[in-house]
Amino acid sequence: MLSLPWFPLTANRASNTHSQRPGERSLIGLPTKSQGHDPMGSERAHDRPQPILRVNNMTVRYRNVLALEQVSFGLDAGKMLGILGANGAGKSTLMKGILGLIPTVSGQVFYDGQPFQQQRHRVAYVPQRSQIDWAYPATVWDVVLMGRIRSAGWLSPISASSRRIAMEALERLGMVDYRDRSIGELSGGQQQRVFLARAMTQQADLFLLDEPFVGVDQKTQTIIFDLLRELTQEGKTILVVHHDLGASLNQFDELLLLNRHLIAQGDRTTVMTPENLHQAYGSFFQLPQAA
């Protein structure tokens, strides 16, 4: 089993003044047609004509540990992708690498044919709940409004229309009654719904959710999956780092199996084969009964 020597580094939420060295994640260049450039030669089925999200050869190193190695994949618009893998397989690292939150050794990310960093206003991210200090003095309303800070811009207050958007997001997640509650007083599921409401207020086209189902109740899980389903029907694209290998896998359009390198991507039957799972989780893994 992989240990996690690098994990304290990613979990360190303290000040990060270090400037990213520009050369390390230069995004110069045009989207290359690198289909079938899959190093692990997985059962990569049908050719996708124009994936809206394209990740090319992403490699990430934390000090001396290789966290991600040459990961390339694409995802079509309107699809929900589940990213699976053992602890330390690089699932969160892949997400942070895509978002440009960590320096990458190599790799380019394109969204809608443009370098990802120019498309940030179209992206919403929900970090792991464990990365957040829930004792922070903020209410549900404060947190949801954070989703409108970028669109408000510097030195200007959050507009009335932004407040309306935030209110609608709270309604959609059934959290209106909790508007003035401290975030620390909420249950894990309620906290996750608040974060999802914040992501909704960003009015993004691409959603990246890191372990949104950890420590949430069944009710919240249903609410979140229903919402994500609605979003894909509106044409939004969604990436979810996921840990449960049970029935919830049926909710995803596509799965991606990771163990520092990409093992497989595709629908459930192509990805969840015994060989792939062995590569991802080691020999003691037993496939849960399909639901």
Next chain:
Amino acid sequence: MLDLLNALVEPLQYSFMQRSLIVAILVGVICALVGSYLMVQRLALLGDAISHSVLPGLAIAFLTGTNLFVGAFIAGILSTVAITWIRTRSPIKEDAAMGIVLSSFFALGITLITVIQKNNKIDLNHFLFGNILQVTHQDVRDTAIIAAIVIILVIALYKELLFYTFDPLSAQATGLPVQWLNFGLMVLIALTIVASMKAVGVVLVLSLLITPGATAYLLAPRLHQVMMIGAVLAVIASVSGMYLSYFFNLPSGAAIVLVISSFFLLAMLFSPRHGILTERWRDRRLPPSEAS
């Protein structure tokens, strides 16, 4: 009653007392504002590190005849750079990095000032423990300018700093320049500490930075409320600490710190939200758990 009023007005006829009260109030406000960020980010030790690190800057500024505030500010910023450098370029964690930088800068400062002291009229104790009763007109002006800058920055960057200090990853993901926000925060902290040196000294400034915010945190659920309540408490503590110091001939920095610390103790015991005694009292008033 009239006696009490007279007693309160009496010190105000001295211009040194007027000046020190103005400085105490300004310092109380900005320490509470900026210190709230330190508290919510669990970076109290950083406040301590920067405040101890300004000492060599003071000494060098004195030697070269520059403004002491400028020297102290530069040293404070350099200390945050050194902490970040150690943290990012070695496996040493942040708290250890702060400890190393704090003590080495502080030692350098003590050494320099002790050497200077031999030939000049400069007193190490004034920097360590403050000397608010001797602030000059120029000190009042400098403190007012720094306070204005700090207050304007905190208001102007409020929503971005709220986002960044609560959830730095998401803030960065939305494209906020988090490195600059972090640097801005360091500048705010260094400015505040520099302005507070005269009032309470570098050893006790941590109290003014952390305690008002921590006290207000026990009373209010939102960051801007924590800041405002903290500022009010800090002003009350600064003014009453000054009067205590005047009437009982106590060291003023220490008197201010003792007042704000007792506020914290009161909030700890009696806060409606988190007070130890309030919770016990509430439990007793509730009917003994309905067993039915």
